[in-house]
Amino acid sequence: MAEFPVEPMLSKAIIASEQERCTDQVLTIISMLQDTDSLFHRPSDEKLHADQARLAFVWPGGDHVTLLNIWEQWKRTNFSRQFCYERFLQFKSMCRARDVREQLVNICQRAGVPMSSNANSTDLTPVQKTLTAGFFYNTAELRRSDDSYIALKTKQVAHVHPSSSLFGQLPPAKAVLYYEVVMTSKAYMRQVMEIKPSWLRTTSNSPTLSNW
Template sequence: MVVLLLKSLGINHLLDFEFMDPPPGETLMRALELLYALGALNDKGELTKLGRRMAEFPVEPMLSKAIIASENYSCTDEVLTIISMLSESSSLFYRPKDKKLHADQARQNFVRPGGDHFTLLNVWEQWAETNYSQQFCYEQFLQYKSLCRARDIRDQLAGLCERVEVVIESNPNTNDITPIQKAITAGYFYNTATLQKSGDSYRTLKTNQTVYIHPSSSLFQHQPPVKAVMYYELVMTSKSYLRQVMEIKPSWLLEVAPHYFKPADLEEMAKGDKKMPNAKAVAAAPSTAS
């Protein structure tokens, strides 16, 4: 996000920039690689038209890319909601000691097919139907302040959409969540993982790391196990856990990031031994960003 901001201000020689607290060179390189992969930079390291639009949003570049990509799938309204809710997802539900079963059941009632992103969308939509009621939050074991913060973030992002001329439309077919899944994957294709042959763990495409779905996820112990997932964050405790997980199809990666994935990559992924494209090769590859 910092690198994208500096690029948007016309500061291109980042290694010479006088940071108050300079980041390691490796961190800068990873940031440049990610921004290139997202299409925010071209192969010369210059900001693209897409990158300029992304820089207008005060969120992580992967989130701003998802917002802009949602316009192509006519589901910006839903994506704005999900992104705003993701920022507050860790503090959204609470579980009083004397009402654990009631709280767990209330949370389960919000679960929707497709993964945790659609659970968050459902929470928002039900809250909005009550005219943003505090009583509703109390009854459903939801943190009212967290939801209010999510609403503030959403309002701000919606205002910025107008500034960069992103048309806010709702998904025309409420029974088909695929457009929303593809839009978010367009920003988060880096954060994807496929099921390993053991069937109880996943392997990240970015780092080839063994990871597990967090027990709080609606996809935890899902039967049959979901073959490919996109995750919002990776947390390290006794194991490496994926939090806020969404089901995806590997074939979507070719659609949303054709400059990053090739058909051969998907074949290797299907075997369970996919390794990420070499980072240096990605950074040096010809850009398809416009």
């Protein structure tokens, strides 16, 4: 894990990806997570078109797999600048993600982590399980009283950020994984992915879901 110049949770996910044979997809998601604040631009005179373009990228399951979809579509255009312009993506942010990914691929090769790829592109369960293995500390369950969540480790109450593809989802996901929490008027989880309780390791270090 110490070989990778990323947060420990991300390093753990990279190592776990070898077992699930989805290192290629996990490296992509980790690279995209590094610069999500500036990934989309929303011009004041084209807000509607920008929002529609963003919604077109959404994949079921949450923000992490949506980031993977963005990358895959961009890759199919041979990393086109025009593609980014037409879909309100920041070309520089996408290029930074590509640079980070290349660096992580090189480190995987030096560390002996095989560059395996998820065999079934329509079933992202291995990718989601791998991310859960790395981010088990950042998991939360839906509260019975409202649409907020309670973190399983810290017991902090937080809401899904309005920018998330899971914001306003009905019915809301019963358990989620998040990349970070930001504080404004409330605590908001950013980059959120729906998870299944069975993906959480039942060890002394892993949280448990009280409602399951």
